[in-house]
Amino acid sequence: xxxxxxxxxxxxxxxxxxxxxxxxxxxxxxxxxxxxxxxxxxxxxxxxxxxxxxxxxxxxxxxxxxxxxxxxxxxxxxxxxxxxxxxxxxxxxxxxxxxxxxxxxxxxxxxxxxxxxxxxxxxxxxxxxxxxxxxxxxxxxxxxxxxxxxxxxxxxxxxxxxxxxxxxxxxxxxxxxxxxxxxxxxxxxxxxxxxxxxxxxxxxxxxxxxxxxxxxxxxxxxxxxxxxxxxxxxxxxxxxxx
Amino acid sequence: xxxxxxxxxxxxxxxxxxxxxxxxxxxxxxxxxxxxxxxxx
Numbered sequence: 013x014x015x016x017x018x019x020x021x022x023x024x025x026x027x028x029x030x031x032x033x034x035x036x037x038x039x040x041x042x043x044x045x046x047x048x049x050x051x052x053x054x055x056x057x058x059x060x061x062x063x064x065x066x067x068x069x070x071x072x073x074x075x076x077x078x079x080x081x082x083x084x085x086x087x088x089x090x091x092x093x094x095x096x097x098x099x100x101x102x103x104x105x106x107x108x109x110x111x112x113x114x115x116x117x118x119x120x121x122x123x124x125x126x127x128x129x130x131x132x133x134x135x136x137x138x139x140x141x142x143x144x145x146x147x148x149x150x151x152x153x154x155x156x157x158x159x160x161x162x163x164x165x166x167x168x169x170x171x172x173x174x175x176x177x178x179x180x181x182x183x184x185x186x187x188x189x190x191x192x193x194x195x196x197x198x199x200x201x202x203x204x205x206x207x208x209x210x211x212x213x214x215x216x217x218x219x220x221x222x223x224x225x226x227x228x229x230x231x232x233x234x235x236x237x238x239x240x241x242x243x244x245x246x247x248x249x250x251x252x253x254x
Numbered sequence: 255x256x257x258x259x260x261x262x263x264x265x266x267x268x269x270x271x272x273x274x275x276x277x278x279x280x281x282x283x284x285x286x287x288x289x290x291x292x293x294x295x
Contacts, residue, residue: 034276041272045265060257067268107275114271118264125260223276230279237286244293 019236022096030229037222044215052209064122066212070220071115075143076179078108078224079172082150083179086172089165096232098165101172102154103231107224109147116140127192135185136193139178146175 048066055062082101089097119137120130131137154168186195197204205213 049261049265061260063261064264067264071268107279110271110275114268117267121260121264121267125257220272223272227276227279230283234279234283234286237283237290241286241289241293244290 019096023233023236026229026233030226030233033222033226033229037219037224037226039219040215041219041223044212044217044219047212047215052212055209058126061122061125062209064118066216068115068118068122069213070217071111071118072140073217074220074224075108075112075115075140076182077221078104078111079143079146079176080179081228082108082172083176086169089169090173098169099232099235100228101169103228103235105147105151105154106231107227109144109151111220111224112140112144112147116144123192129192132192134191134193135189136182136191139182139185143178143182146178150175 044066048063052063054060081104085097085101085104088094089101116137119140123132124130150168150171153171154165157165157168183196185191186193203210
């Protein structure tokens with residue numbers, strides 16, 4: 013981990029990784045969506061709408077994984093003062109919020125033909141909406157701390173760690189409370205979904221995850237370049253005119 | 255509305271969100287790295 017504390021070393025690794033993740037992600041995603049729309053059979057109960065699963069489940073996973081990433085990076089930032097940890101946490105926030113929003117929208121679209129309603133204030137949907145608000149709060153707090161110029165990122169990091177309490181609530185919401193949302197279909201004991209319906213989900217899960225990682229790396233590279241640019245401009249402005 | 259309208263809407267929204275975010279992040283990164291390069295030269 014400390015190996016990557018040096019931005020130059022990080023960039024040397026991040027440059028080829030960004031391209032590789034983007035290429036693999038796009039290929040897996042396009043094939044997974046194609047297979048999900050044309051190659052897998054329809055569900056005996058839900059019919060064709062089961063195909064929404066191939067985009068809904070990965071967006072839900074990335075919304076939750078994104079916040080877990082923010083919490084881990086925030087702990088690293090506070091405990092070890094790793095210089096890239098705060099940059100990584102901030103870089104995850106916007107993609108995490110976008111994927112949480114996509115999860116809510118695709119879930120709502122799936123709910124209309126399946127449950128007969130666009131929205132229900134049940135545990136899973138409400139806790140996912142809370143996650144979106146947490147992301148929005150985190151982004152606002154990070155921006156405010158950055159623009160004030162006197163913050164060391166600690167407040168944002170603490171918010172990132174405290175907000176992680178919502179992740180087990182999202183996971184447990186369909187187990188603890190009565191919900192329109194189905195219970196987890198894929199557990200440590202196996203899958204309740206037939207293999208012929210399940211397999212394209214593997215492609216879209218890996219595809220979306222690789223794209224998410226590529227987006228985070230791009231945002232980290234942009235943030236590092238922006239910091240470097242600001243430092244250069246400041247140094248240039250401070251140089252005495254000849 | 256048939257089920258396919260809902261499926262297409264879900265895939266459409268996801269594509270716009272994912273590729274929109276990907277394009278914005280890629281352009282922002284390229285703009286910043288280009289600015290650094292031009293300053294160094």
